[in-house]
Amino acid sequence: MNQMPVLAEAGWFAAIRQNVAPLAVPAAPLHAAAANPRALDFRDVWAHTASHDGSILTVEGEGRLVMKTAKIVSSMVLALLALPLIALADTTVQATLSGYDEVTTLSSPASGQFKAKIGPNTIQYELTYQGFTDPDTQTVVQAHIHFGAPGINGGIVLFLCTNLGNAPPPPASVTQVCPQVSARLTGTLGPADVVAGATSQGISAGDFDAVVRAIRAGAAYVNVHTAARPSGEIRGQLQ
Numbered sequence: 001m002n003q004m005p006v007l008a009e010a011g012w013f014a015a016i017r018q019n020v021a022p023l024a025v026p027a028a029p030l031h032a033a034a035a036n037p038r039a040l041d042f043r044d045v046w047a048h049t050a051s052h053d054g055s056i057l058t059v060e061g062e063g064r065l066v067m068k069t070a071k072i073v074s075s076m077v078l079a080l081l082a083l084p085l086i087a088l089a090d091t092t093v094q095a096t097l098s099g100y101d102e103v104t105t106l107s108s109p110a111s112g113q114f115k116a117k118i119g120p121n122t123i124q125y126e127l128t129y130q131g132f133t134d135p136d137t138q139t140v141v142q143a144h145i146h147f148g149a150p151g152i153n154g155g156i157v158l159f160l161c162t163n164l165g166n167a168p169p170p171p172a173s174v175t176q177v178c179p180q181v182s183a184r185l186t187g188t189l190g191p192a193d194v195v196a197g198a199t200s201q202g203i204s205a206g207d208f209d210a211v212v213r214a215i216r217a218g219a220a221y222v223n224v225h226t227a228a229r230p231s232g233e234i235r236g237q238l239q
């Protein structure tokens, strides 16, 4: 292999490395090559960028080899540049609901699960609950996300369902009915759905960003209320 394409490749490779370095992606072979550009060899490029299907080794002309190597390395660089975007993408939070997490602590046969995906200005959620078998407690009447740290009760910030006619009015989205014994509810909430229930705690109506910060900080919980336990029968801290 002669020196010309190797040197050209090394300079180009060093330029790519400049772009990649701020991402702090481990790339030991690339660093080694940049520290000593003359040591860079296509075999290194191939070994660290191509799939091991051997296709590169079958290329006949060096020009084509450079082109093909460049394409593969470009794909790799694009993939590396996408990493910060992936890191900023949707966040998933969840909670397991039981009477043991209520304040005051309760013994209830019921249980529940909550999962949500937080995106820009949206919370896509799924709430399931079951086991409300005690005749005194089996009627679910409403469910919410509250603003409160573990072991502390706090105000309502988002409605998940209600049968009490207390749903937030438009422009909030329509609040669905709570099935009384078991349910799988899904929905999407946004800034217009943030109610004023936690105003005295510093989250005013519509302050979606504050709600998301609270959720991410572990300072929000899901609460399912029943006729027998109007302040909540099963609860789960979002995390």
Ligand SMILES: [Cu+2]
Residues within 6 Å of the ligand: 142, 143, 144, 145, 146, 156, 223, 224, 225
């Ligand atoms: Cu509630």
